[in-house]
Amino acid sequence: MADVNRGNRPLSPFMLGKYYRPQMTSISSILVRITGNALIAAAFLSVWWLLAAATGPEYFDFVNWLITSWIGDIVMFLSVWALWYHFGGGLRHLVWDAGRCLDVATSEKLGWAMLIGATIMTIITALVV
Structure with a gap:
């Protein structure tokens, strides 16, 4: 049967704002995804540094200066x-895969534990270091 109220309800829980109140469980899930993608950028920077070392001293000096500058320090930090x-998120999922800590209160505590x-x-x- 057709859903006649389709236009009167939010389409996704990620519509933050007046439709959905952010919770620690949703925020920690979103942050795990964001940090996973951010780690790809950090990996590319590391590979770029290694390739610059193999290319030559002039190019390596430029890339090494960039990565060891204050901007590079912030990015690496x-x-x-x-x-x-992301490591904490992986551990949390291992616990969940074992069927433990699935209630909302414990999941929120795990989210705070990951952040802290x-x-x-x-x-x-x-x-x-």
Whole structure:
């Protein structure tokens, strides 16, 4: 049977704003996807640096300067945060795949744990390296 109310309801939960209130579970899911794509950009920068090292000293000096500049430092710092956050998301999915922690309250706590844990681990990584 045709759905006569199709135009009167939101089409997607990702229509943030007046139709959908953001929750920690949805935000953490969206951030896992964003950090996964951001890690691709960090991988390309790393490969670019390695290819520049194989190309020649002049080109390597330029790429090395770019990656070790303040802009490169910010990009790499955020990439480390994305790596830790994405890692936490993978661990969370392993727990969910085992059929545990599927209730909303625990899922929200896991989302906060991912956010706080990624930040702490990024700071530790930056201090150690």
